[in-house]
Amino acid sequence: MTMFQAIADRVEIQALQAEFTDAAMMRDRARLAALFTPDGVLRMPNIPIELTGPEEIRIGGEKLQEQWEFFVQNTHPGAITVAGDTATGRAHMHEIARLRNGMQGLNYAIYHDRYRRTVDGWRFAERVYELRYLDASPLGGSAPGAQGGAQGGAKGGEQGGEQGGEQGAKRVATYTEPASAERLERAADALAARGFGVEILADLDAVRARVRELVAEDESVYTTASETLRLSGIDEDLNSDRYPGAVKPQVLIMDREAEADEIRHLLATPDVVIGSAVALTETGSLLVASGSGSQLPAYTGGAARAIWIVGAQKVVPDLSAAMRRLEEHALPLETARTESAYGVPSTVSQLVVFHAPTRFTEGIVLLLREAVGH
Numbered sequence: 417m418t419m420f421q422a423i424a425d426r427v428e429i430q431a432l433q434a435e436f437t438d439a440a441m442m443r444d445r446a447r448l449a450a451l452f453t454p455d456g457v458l459r460m461p462n463i464p465i466e467l468t469g470p471e472e473i474r475i476g477g478e479k480l481q482e483q484w485e486f487f488v489q490n491t492h493p494g495a496i497t498v499a500g501d502t503a504t505g506r507a508h509m510h511e512i513a514r515l516r517n518g519m520q521g522l523n524y525a526i527y528h529d530r531y532r533r534t535v536d537g538w539r540f541a542e543r544v545y546e547l548r549y550l551d552a553s554p555l556g557g558s559a560p561g562a563q564g565g566a567q568g569g570a571k572g573g574e575q576g577g578e579q580g581g582e583q584g585a586k587r588v589a590t591y592t593e594p595a596s597a598e599r600l601e602r603a604a605d606a607l608a609a610r611g612f613g614v615e616i617l618a619d620l621d622a623v624r625a626r627v628r629e630l631v632a633e634d635e636s637v638y639t640t641a642s643e644t645l646r647l648s649g650i651d652e653d654l655n656s657d658r659y660p661g662a663v664k665p666q667v668l669i670m671d672r673e674a675e676a677d678e679i680r681h682l683l684a685t686p687d688v689v690i691g692s693a694v695a696l697t698e699t700g701s702l703l704v705a706s707g708s709g710s711q712l713p714a715y716t717g718g719a720a721r722a723i724w725i726v727g728a729q730k731v732v733p734d735l736s737a738a739m740r741r742l743e744e745h746a747l748p749l750e751t752a753r754t755e756s757a758y759g760v761p762s763t764v765s766q767l768v769v770f771h772a773p774t775r776f777t778e779g780i781v782l783l784l785r786e787a788v789g790h
Contacts (some may be wrong), residue, residue: 425498428538429531433507436540437491443481449474452540453532460545485514485736494526501533502541509545514555520699520734521552553771554701554735591745594728594787599698603731604783606700610772613780620648623725623782628653630723630780631688636661638683640691640711643753644725644789654690661687689714690723692789694746695730695738702726702770702781703738705746709766717774724780729787735769742767746790 432451439448449470452458458467458476467476481487494506507527514520530542595603600616607614617623627650631637637654639662645651655662663682670679691711693702702724706712715722732738742764750762773779 422498425503425533425538426496429496429498429503429505430493432531432538432540433491433493433505433527433529436507436543437489440477440487440489445474445477445481448477452543453534456540457542458540458545459543462545462547483515485516485734487511487513503531503533503538505529505531512555514734514736516733519552520555521550522555523547523551524549552699554697554699554769556735591741592729592787594785595731597785599731600728600783600785603696603698603700604781606698607696607781607783608700610700611779612700612773613778614783615781616783616785618785620784620786620788623784624649624653626782627690627723627725630721631659631690633659634661635659635687636663636682637688637690638663638686638711638714638719640689642692642725642789643750644692644727645690647788648725650690650725683710684713684718686714686719688721688723689719690725691715693724693726693730694742694790695732696726696781696783697732697734697738699734700771701735701738703735703742704768704770705742705764706766706768707763712766712768715770715774715777716768717776719777721778721780722773723782725782725784725788727784727786727788730789731783749790 436448436451439445439451452470452473454469456469456473458473459465463480465476465480467473488511490510492508492510494508496503496505507529509525509527510522511525512522525548526546528544528546529540531538532541604614604616615626617626631654637659639645639651639654642651653659655664663686667679667682672679689711691704694705695703697703704712704715704724730741732741747762747764754760754762770779
């Protein structure tokens with residue numbers, strides 16, 4: 417083999433690797449499958465998947481990509497060794513993805529390849545995917561148009577807009593529907609894995625009784641502004657004479673200017689802070705929004721225990737869905753309430769995502785099987 421032939425083979429094999437990634441990104445599974453020999457094999461043990469032959473690879477790939485909300489793959493060429501009409505090599509992968517079931521993250525992996533020269537050029541005889549690093553933390557970004565944007569061209573934009581409107585309406589409709597038992601269990605398992613204490617309770621009576629067990633009568637307790645606490649009766653319970661250390665009754669009679677420092681300490685360092693969240697992701701994160709920020713110091717380390725009571729309708733797949741729930745549902749409802757009560761709209765001045773409890777504050781989530789609150 418001449419030096420020029422060896423160089424040409426390496427260039428063509430690297431082009432084959434790039435073509436694979438391009439076809440995956442363009443969701444062109446037929447083109448991707450055609451890059452394999454008739455007996456070519458695609459193995460992904462971590463999923464697990466083993467597909468043999470272009471047709472099986474095409475069908476399996478189409479089923480796989482149906483699960484994507486978005487997927488981004490970057491390929492970096494590795495070593496290639498050519499031996500006549502066969503070759504071996506590696507491709508180093510960096511990928512980010514979010515699935516429709518809420519699973520998401522980024523990973524680094526290696527494709528271990530065998531190539532074969534054919535009449536149509538070099539093709540994959542085998543690709544074996546080896547996962548080297550996985551970070552399943554929730555992704556902060558989103559895919560533009562993933563909920564129905566332009567797909568290219570006037571017609572695509574028109575159709576995407578219509579689809580986006582329909583999907584938006586469907587999302588709003590689901591904001592009040594309790595999540596299924598399966599989704600509640602998935603969210604609870606994810607919370608527990610992140611270090612939260614978590615319980616699934618049947619209804620408001622059960623959660624009200626459980627809160628009485630969790631909060632001792634001699635503890636200082638701060639109930640944050642929450643429709644969930646109001647509707648469940650918990651706000652009334654914890655701010656009664658039964659709890660002399662209740663923070664809210666004390667703060668309400670204090671002078672906001674002259675006693676500002678004392679108010680700040682009372683709100684920031686109770687034994688227990690209790691409230692709700694805008695959304696809970698199936699991957700185990702809590703989204704808390706605030707207009708004044710008064711509850712955040714206690715939640716983020718000031719209190720000994722933080723308790724969040726979350727209705728089943730607040731369970732969403734991921735953080736993107738959590739933000740949509742805030743903007744499309746919770747904030748408009750809260751604005752209607754504050755305008756009626758105080759004559760001013762609500763606002764989100766601070767936004768905190770809890771992926772885990774803070775070091776000095778025990779985090780407890782009481783997850784209801786029914787809907788309650790915004």
